[in-house]
Amino acid sequence: MARHLKTQGDKIAQGLTRRQLIELDACARCGDCQVWCPVYAQDPRECITARGKMSDLRRLVNGGLPDPERQDFLQSLYECSACGQCHIVCPVRINTPELWEQARHSLVSAGIPQPESQMKQLTTIKEFNNSYGKPQQERDVWARLAWEAGLLLSPVTVWHERVAPVLYFVGCTASFDPETQFVAVQSARLLQEAGVEFSILGKDEPCCVGKLRRMGDLDFSVEAQKRMVQITALGAGKVVASCAGCYKGLHSDYPKLRPEFRPVLHLTQFLDELITEGRLRLAHEVPMVVTYHDPCHLGRHNQVYDEPRRVLQAVPGLKLAEMPRHRAFSSCCGMGGGLKMANPEIQRKMAAERIREAESTGAEAIVTPCQTCYLGLLHGIEETGSSMRAYHLNEILALSICPEVTREEIINAFVRAAAR
């Protein structure tokens, strides 16, 4: 046999690291990944589990995965939110989320593309520099509208107009999605309440391209390098991201490409600092029992567990009831890793499961510091018909610090502005 001719298996193997190839053989088949997998709970097929995917990938790189199983593997690889729960419970400590992302990248390199729905999203990001396919000029419209509606203490400045000690990296979802623009408004207002001097990048704010990495796009590295150059050149003292996905991109994906890139803060970490320093005054009581949903990108992927809890515990009158699955064992809502695009039905079921778990705590609301999880949990509430409310963590703080800046108020103000 002519060994110099590379098979497709060889090509896929060449895109994985040696450690990852060893990991495929190191799986002990114990099945703990299956017990804890939130996707398997909705679609109980072996190929969904980390054990199944690793076995299939091993056979694929060794050239022994027959076609029907190959199709199942490709489907299940993308129908995975890469939440990292299997990594936490694996007795062998196999770094599964990194493996899935690298496997997707490697498959694309070997000529096996992503599902069409994901490719569409990737094309949009690369074409428009945001995941919503909107003109970049509209990135800071929320800031102008919020100021005009009297929801901010001062206008939000743009970096090229005023260099500030803090750069607030808003992210695509809070910039463009009408359902989550309130997160950007409340973030800005809370920073203003604390007297933080900050600016945003406005139309110059790029997409973090974290989704490119999640879905194995080959351009991630080049695009991320461009963004690192841009952000480093700003010389900001602190970069604060309010989106858990952007935080994962900027905080943990970028430094893997360029170790000297300075890590960023998530908004909850910064708010925790401000509360500890006494710069944010939580004046009003919020008499509510809430449960906290750890976003995967913040919790398992970056170990930010304590700061958001401290922020919630600082709110007077608020009681925190933990769900059975919390912190490193928090059950994913299904919004990450491109799963939502690959199989929206599974995402809704996963979110519904999470809402049922939240209900079991007796809490009246579920709080999360991630706008994507917030949207995902709303799907869960729709799916279950639950009376539970979902809040972004900013909203809880706003209720205590600036109760006039509610989500409803912001959305109404924006709707009125659009009608004009």
Add this chain to the structure above:
Amino acid sequence: MIDIPTVNYPKPWLLFWVADVLAAGYFYYALYRKWQGWSRGITRMPKEKIPWGRVVRIWLSEVLGQRQLWGLSSFRWVAHLFIFWGFIALSLLSLSSFVLKRLGDFGMDSGLAHFFFQEEGYLFIKLWGNGFGVLLLMGLMIAGVRRLFIRPPQQSNNQTDLFLIFFLFWLTLSGFTLEGIRVSLIPQEIARYSFFGQLFMPGGIPSREEVYPWLTACWVVHAFSGIALFVYLPHSKLMHSILAPLVIAMNAVEEHERKDLYWPDISKHRATRSPRD
């Protein structure tokens, strides 16, 4: 001072060595093929200085103490720890006995071979072999009961995993049978140190001539089963016994600061119950 009588029954050494060399050759070839497969991947070196102290502590706790398994299920932890330590300790015993005997043949053992095979050291070997052998048997029995009767939903449907449990059980049991027949030829006050093996002693007071053919047969079965395991290992689930410690060390290099993965704070990050509870 005690004096252990020599039990020197015939063993087909030539056949054993031929099989052993072939098996070892195949084992290393299979590992080499795997290495070739892994070598296709990207080499990524750690970007920061490796904190060896922490990596070693994590490795000791995760591999030797199997802390992660303890956190997930104390039942499985007991079974796996018994199998793990039983297997390691018996392998060490076989290896060190072999090395000591060969050194003794060349007079390079400083009297250690004589001490361990003919004097008080023999009692230590009996206790060690029996203690860890029993541990291994118990672990395998728990694993077998879990797989055959408890049947947890996450159980792998790969039938070779069950075969491996039976194979290890067979290997251990054949070892105890050999031991039982062997200690039937030594005085009872010494044989009792083989506290589990003596349960396999033949009844009555057999002569050496009667027992030797049985000893040879049992030795052949046990030794060649061990060789067969060597050949089967690279294709079995047992491969994780070599690779998991390696992967744990490699991941610890990158993730040594993760408190949700490693001690001391892991209990803080644990869920209050498993989804299957």
